[in-house]
Amino acid sequence: MNYLRPELRRALASDYAIGLMAPAARRRFxxxxxxxxxxxxxxxQWQDTLARLTRDLPEEPLPSHVWRAIVARxxxxxxxxxxxxxxxxxxxxxxxxxxxxxxxxxxxxRPAPAQYSATLSDTGAQPALRLQAYRDHLQIEALHLAAMGxxxxxxxxxxxxxxxxxxxxxxxxLGKGEMQLSAQQQAVLGKSVxxxxxxxxxxxxxxxxxxxxxxxxxxxAAL
Numbered sequence: 297m298n299y300l301r302p303e304l305r306r307a308l309a310s311d312y313a314i315g316l317m318a319p320a321a322r323r324r325f326x327x328x329x330x331x332x333x334x335x336x337x338x339x340x341q342w343q344d345t346l347a348r349l350t351r352d353l354p355e356e357p358l359p360s361h362v363w364r365a366i367v368a369r370x371x372x373x374x375x376x377x378x379x380x381x382x383x384x385x386x387x388x389x390x391x392x393x394x395x396x397x398x399x400x401x402x403x404x405x406r407p408a409p410a411q412y413s414a415t416l417s418d419t420g421a422q423p424a425l426r427l428q429a430y431r432d433h434l435q436i437e438a439l440h441l442a443a444m445g446x447x448x449x450x451x452x453x454x455x456x457x458x459x460x461x462x463x464x465x466x467x468x469x470l471g472k473g474e475m476q477l478s479a480q481q482q483a484v485l486g487k488s489v490x491x492x493x494x495x496x497x498x499x500x501x502x503x504x505x506x507x508x509x510x511x512x513x514x515x516x517a518a519l
Contacts, residue, residue, distance in 0.1 A: 305335055313342035315433075315476035322466075323499040329469050330446040336470060343473035347435065410435070410519055414491045416512035418442070424512045425471070425493065427452075428519075429485050434464065438471025442511065444495065450511070451500045454481070455490040466500050467493060489516045 298304065311317050312325050329336050410428040418424050424442075428435045434452075444450070450467035452475070462484045465475045477485070494501070495508040 305338060309335065309338040310342050313339055313346055313473060315474065326449070326466070326469060327498065339468075340470050340472070343468065343470070346474055347472075412485060412487065412516045412518055414514040414516045415439075416491060416493060416514040418512055425467070427491065429477075429516065432477050432482060434475040434477065436468060436471065436473055436475060441471045447498050449496050449498050449500055450493050451496045451506070451508075453492045453494065453506055454484045454516075455492060456484050456486075457488075461492070461506055463501065463504065464491075485516065487516065487518045490514070491516055 308325060312322065317325060329339065408431055410430050412429040414427055414429075415423050416425040416427070418440075423439045426437045426439055436452075441450075452464040452467055453461040454464055455461050462481060464477070464481055468475070490513060492506070492510050492513040494506045494510050497507075501507050
């Protein structure tokens with residue numbers, strides 16, 4: 297595969313940032329990232345773009361002219377009295393139904409907020425990594441990550457009350473980005489779960505359990 301083709305590099309960078317790559321393809325791509333600065337910058341641009349799309353929208357009051365427009369669409373101004381006065385009883389139900397519909401559409405369009413957050417610190421209590429947990433993904437932001445060799449990866453783990461670690465995936469190469477969560481990973485996340493990062497061989501732990509030293513850890517807290 298010719299990795300010098302610009303259109304191929306853009307496609308691979310977007311698939312990696314979105315989380316569409318299969319595990320084997322993802323590991324191959326991360327090996328390529330380690331020696332390709334331009335490709336890492338391409339991935340970072342995609343991750344920044346996606347991060348902006350997932351941020352919560354601020355809640356703003358609905359302007360009065362919008363309410364007036366909704367009422368006007370539901371009940372246009374009458375130029376003549378209605379032929380049958382008994383129909384006036386439908387005005388309030390129709391208005392209420394329109395308001396419920398407008399509010400429902402607004403709620404559907406707003407992105408779901410983060411459910412949990414955690415700040416992971418090193419052994420010296422220095423904050424190193426911040427994450428927010430949404431229903432189906434994690435948002436990762438590096439604060440102060442130590443340098444590591446190209447033959448190593450940082451792997452994120454959730455440690456529930458039973459003490460059995462569950463891998464959440466590899467920390468993005470640049471330390472910032474989005475990590476998709478499977479149904480099993482979503483189930484293990486919750487209040488007071490410990491989150492840890494270990495130093496593993498390139499591509500992550502081959503055994504599915506932590507094998508390297510714990511570099512950073514913190515507790516997941518509900519928002």
